[in-house]
Amino acid sequence: MPQLRLCHVEELPEGSARGFGIVSPGRDRMFLVKHQGVLHGYLNDCPHWPGSPMAWRRDAYLNPDATRIVCSGHGAEFDITSGRCTLGPCLDQFLAPVDLEIDHEGIVHAYLPDTQVGPHARG
Template identity: 50%
Template sequence: MPENARRIWLCRRDDIADGVARGFDPFDRGQDALFVLSHGGQVYGYRNACPHVDGAPMAWRRDGYLNSSGTRIVCYAHGAQFLPESGRCVQGPCLGQYLQPVPLEVDGGGELYAWLTNRE
């Protein structure tokens, strides 16, 4: 885990169905700092920031991080598309760059946590 990171509860793992993404604002800043998606039975977490313009939020509406088929992460500001399992851009202005991953943990009771620093 990142140095100085703390474990922050997000939701139950079952609350995020396969092919769905959900944003989280764990520090109550008024904008989602990260999003979590379920793809192929796995969960992946990423900072809500496009690498093309660091800090640019990805979603066009609440929890709108995926394309209509749920197969790619999309930055609606730039049209960039990213692979869910790696965060690698495969189409758009940041081709070959990566979303910044957020470490996740699912405990034995099915609770989903992110390991975050206050700067996330």
């Protein structure tokens, strides 16, 4: 499973999200969310409509109060910690999680399936 270098853990503020692994302009392979001091990684792919990106604009993965991940396509809401859909057409389905590792220098790395690795991370 290829490893993708993302960013330093301190570069992602609490209550924010950021996309990585550029597929095409405006579309990232995956995204990170920092919630209650913990990083969560998911593929940028809504389970309701596979292949459809989650964000309506760069890094816009969260609702206004940063308590849920929101799909821009149809407004589905997902629990940040589990990726479970709590509202919308994909109720009780899950976002695909991404395995993360933080090295001794604080650099966050993601492990993506071979088909999900973009040409580079956006850091």
